[in-house]
Amino acid sequence: MEETKVLTQRIRPDRSAVWIDDYMDLGGYEALKTTLADYGPAEVGPLIKEAGLRGRGGAGFPTGVKWSFMPRFEDRPDERPAHVYLVVNADEMEPGTFKDRLIMEGDPHQLIEGMIIAAYAIGADTAYVFLRGEYTECRRRLQQAIDEAHAKGFLGENILDSGFSLNLHLHMSAGRYICGEESALLSALEGRRAVPRHKPPFPAASGLFGQPTTVNNVETICNVPHIVKNGADWYKSLGLNKDGGTKLFGASGHVAKPGLAEFPLGVKLGDVLEHFGGIRHGRKLKGLLPGGGSTPFLTPEHLDTPMDYDGVGAAGSRLGTATMVVFDDQTPIVGVLKNLEHFYAQESCGWCTPCRDGLPWVEKMLINLEAGKGQPGDLELLDLHVKLLGPGKTFCAHAPGAMGPLEAGLKYYRDELAALIPDDASNLSRTEAANANPL
Amino acid sequence: MIELSEAEIEGIKHEMSLYEDPGAATIEALKIVQEHRGWVSDEAMAAAAQVVGVTPTQMEAVATFYNLIFRQPVGRHVIMLCDSISCYLTGYEEVRDHLKSTLGIDFGQTTADGRFTLLPICCLGDCDMGPSMRVGEVYHNRLTPERVDEILAEYK
Numbered sequence: 001m002e003e004t005k006v007l008t009q010r011i012r013p014d015r016s017a018v019w020i021d022d023y024m025d026l027g028g029y030e031a032l033k034t035t036l037a038d039y040g041p042a043e044v045g046p047l048i049k050e051a052g053l054r055g056r057g058g059a060g061f062p063t064g065v066k067w068s069f070m071p072r073f074e075d076r077p078d079e080r081p082a083h084v085y086l087v088v089n090a091d092e093m094e095p096g097t098f099k100d101r102l103i104m105e106g107d108p109h110q111l112i113e114g115m116i117i118a119a120y121a122i123g124a125d126t127a128y129v130f131l132r133g134e135y136t137e138c139r140r141r142l143q144q145a146i147d148e149a150h151a152k153g154f155l156g157e158n159i160l161d162s163g164f165s166l167n168l169h170l171h172m173s174a175g176r177y178i179c180g181e182e183s184a185l186l187s188a189l190e191g192r193r194a195v196p197r198h199k200p201p202f203p204a205a206s207g208l209f210g211q212p213t214t215v216n217n218v219e220t221i222c223n224v225p226h227i228v229k230n231g232a233d234w235y236k237s238l239g240l241n242k243d244g245g246t247k248l249f250g251a252s253g254h255v256a257k258p259g260l261a262e263f264p265l266g267v268k269l270g271d272v273l274e275h276f277g278g279i280r281h282g283r284k285l286k287g288l289l290p291g292g293g294s295t296p297f298l299t300p301e302h303l304d305t306p307m308d309y310d311g312v313g314a315a316g317s318r319l320g321t322a323t324m325v326v327f328d329d330q331t332p333i334v335g336v337l338k339n340l341e342h343f344y345a346q347e348s349c350g351w352c353t354p355c356r357d358g359l360p361w362v363e364k365m366l367i368n369l370e371a372g373k374g375q376p377g378d379l380e381l382l383d384l385h386v387k388l389l390g391p392g393k394t395f396c397a398h399a400p401g402a403m404g405p406l407e408a409g410l411k412y413y414r415d416e417l418a419a420l421i422p423d424d425a426s427n428l429s430r431t432e433a434a435n436a437n438p439l
Numbered sequence: 440m441i442e443l444s445e446a447e448i449e450g451i452k453h454e455m456s457l458y459e460d461p462g463a464a465t466i467e468a469l470k471i472v473q474e475h476r477g478w479v480s481d482e483a484m485a486a487a488a489q490v491v492g493v494t495p496t497q498m499e500a501v502a503t504f505y506n507l508i509f510r511q512p513v514g515r516h517v518i519m520l521c522d523s524i525s526c527y528l529t530g531y532e533e534v535r536d537h538l539k540s541t542l543g544i545d546f547g548q549t550t551a552d553g554r555f556t557l558l559p560i561c562c563l564g565d566c567d568m569g570p571s572m573r574v575g576e577v578y579h580n581r582l583t584p585e586r587v588d589e590i591l592a593e594y595k
Contacts, residue, residue: 083459095523095562126459133470133507134519134563136576169457174466175506177561191463191493193504209459252525252566259567293524293562323566325524339527343561349504 001263001271004238006246007222008262011106017141020148023109029154031225035117036162039228042072044121048224050232052244057089057180057217058291058320060309069204070122071212085213086124087189088115088221090131090138091173091180095293095343096325099248100218102260104131104138107222108145112168114221116154117228119166122214127168130185133175142170177347181396182215184349195351196396219248240266243308250323251276254283254331260323266311270303273326283328287412291320293340294401296408316408333413334420337406338366344402355399358389362406374421382410441482443490447475451490462493465501469508478509506560514549514556516594519573522559525566530583534570537584541591554594 010018010026023029035044049064073080088111092100104111111129119127131139146168149155157165176194178184183197186208207213223245227235236244243265249272250260256277263272269290279285287297290307296317298305305315312319327336345359362385368374386407389399410417443451450471455461468487473479479487479502481495488498502508509517520535542550542557549556565571568580579590 092564093562096525096566097562098564098566101564132564133505134560134573137578171457172467172470173505174470174508175560176504188466189463190460191458191465191491191501193500209463211459250567252569253528289524325528325566327528331528335527336524339522339524343523347561 001267001275003262003275004246004264005262006226006238007103007110007219007248008106008260010110011102015102015106017105017145018107018109020109020145020152023107027229028109028225029113029152031228032113032116032154033160035120035228036160036164041074041120041123041164044117044228047232048121048227051227051235052232052239052242053220053223053227053235054243054309055217056219056223056247056321058094058294058318060319063216063220066204066216067118067122067214069202070214071204073123081211083126083209083211084122084124085208085211086115086119086122086127087185087208087213087215088127088129088218089180089182089185089215090129090135090218091177091185092135092218093132093175093177093180093347094321095340096252096289097250097292097321097323098252099250099260099321099323101135101138102248103222104135104218105141108142109149110222110225111142111218112145112149112154114224115168116149116159116166117224118214118216118221119168120164122212124214125165125167127166128171128189128208129168130171130173130179130189132179133173139170139172146170176349177343178349178396178398181398184396185215186213193349195349196398198395238264239308240264241306241308242266242310247307247319247322249275249307250321251326252323253288253326254280254328255326256280263307265308266306268303269298269305269307272307272324273303276326279326279328281328283330286327286329286331287333288327289320289325289405290317291322291324293325293343294318294404295320296404297412299412318404332370333409333416334366334370337409338363338370340405341366341402344398348398352395354389355394358385359399359402361385362389362402369417369420372420372422376421378421379410379414379417382406386410441480441486443472443483443486444475447471447487448490451487455491462491462497464491465493465498466505466508469498469502469505473509478512512549514553516554516574517556517558519558519560519563521561521563521565521569521571523562523566525562526569526571529569531570533584534572534582534587537587538572541588555591 045067053063054060179188179194184194188194203213252258341363345363348355350356386403391400451468454464454467485495488495570582571580
């Protein structure tokens with residue numbers, strides 16, 4: 001299947017960076033000029049809303065709607081707080097996810113141009129890229145691109161004589177998956193432990209340093225210049241179903257040709273898999289995580305699933321970051337689950353008890369199952385954890401994210417897991433404990 | 440108490456200037472100290488806290504939370520081996536066992552000659568080329584035990 005290259009149109013095969021002169025030769029910063037010349041700040045958001053852009057970080061929240069939550073101060077400059085912030089979430093630590101690195105390293109100005117337009121649209125005067133600490137090459141390229149944009153007058157005071165000013169800084173994280181959670185990211189950016197915050201208040205009301213803040217994913221922001229340049233109708237027409245635009249899709253694990261590609265939202269799962277060469281070594285598909293380590297498994301029965309937010313949702317999973325992790329029919333499911341739950345147990349921030357204590361317990365049970373030391377009742381206890389660590393039971397979405405693949409694993413591969421438990425009918429204590437669950 | 444170098448202090452002060460609240464520079468201050476000293480000792484941490492204007496306790500709360508802050512001395516080359524799902528599916532366990540036995544150390548340890556420290560790291564974002572590791576700031580991917588031997592030989 002042919003790719004539809006929008007965000008990746010300038011990415012070079014050798015992945016060397018497109019610096020500012022080449023970027024401008026290829027049409028870069030035209031959308032910024034158009035925005036500052038032809039649009040009022042309040043007119044950009046509705047365009048993005050009309051285009052149907054949804055957040056590409058995993059949650060899929062409509063971007064234009066998110067922007068509309070930001071308070072506007074054009075008519076009441078006296079009430080304007082000291083700062084209004086745009087924060088780009090470039091933490092990208094979900095296992096299996098490697099999409100933002102490609103576009104930041106290969107085409108860093110696309111992100112910067114998108115950020116300037118987005119900051120203008122929400123009335124921000126300061127913007128941060130929150131980049132994961134391991135991405136040092138990305139840091140070098142983004143910093144060079146930021147310096148280039150400054151030198152050309154696209155950043156700083158009075159950008160292109162429009163009266164609009166923006167400071168843009170790069171913040172390097174020091175590593176923790178929880179930093180990708182919107183409110184935990186803000187805690188980290190304030191120089192504290194990355195523990196999530198209660199919402200409300202939402203960041204638009206009280207975000208970074210208590211000021212109005214919007215947090216958007218890298219890929220989301222990279223869409224913005226293209227929408228401004230080509231219009232909402234063009235963008236909507238790219239998607240095959242309800243959702244507008246294209247999406248970066250990735251495949252890793254047991255596919256023949258792992259990598260990244262850009263397709264319209266709504267492309268069939270089977271077509272994406274085929275693009276990546278199908279399953280390697282002539283084996284068969286056993287299952288896949290469609291969009292990173294927190295997305296419930298899909299199985300061979302789901303190959304016709306349209307890969308957009310509603311389509312993957314209807315199949316019982318989430319589109320997530322759309323970077324799929326694929327495993328073949330010779331892969332023991334217990335190992336896959338153990339690896340995933342190890343990650344979540346280790347990366348719990350420890351703020352709330354169900355997550356801090358429950359996830360290591362889950363991991364330990366899976367280690368025992370794999371080692372043939374499982375006990376009757378273990379699967380029921382895992383079921384119980386799926387309930388007790390699920391949505392609404394913990395402070396943030398970390399533990400529910402961990403339970404997504406576990407729940408799907410228990411559903412689709414239950415017989416395989418049950419076969420790991422030694423037949424010991426005399427030991428029923430844990431089953432009884434599970435059955436006597438007072439909740 | 441030890442004193443930080445001029446370069447460290449300058450670096451930290453520059454970071455402090457980038458935020459509405461200078462205290463936001465705690466994480467970067469720790470990283471700057473680590474860049475200059477290889478790791479963050481109690482004394483260096485207290486000195487950095489003083490520059491940023493937070494208490495050593497506040498600094499430590501941050502230092503113990505983040506994966507990339509080293510609170511113990513590390514070897515000349517820090518190996519971070521990705522242990523997440525895509526690498527796991529493509530041969531992580533074999534590479535891990537080979538690294539441990541070749542270096543004669545477990546995760547969190549440093550070789551006796553001070554050459555390597557071995558650490559686990561979650562998803563390096565190199566999923567299409569797993570198994571992957573970073574040595575210092577350089578990514579190495581599509582690892583096999585043989586490939587690991589070649590790579591280790593590059594680092595003296």
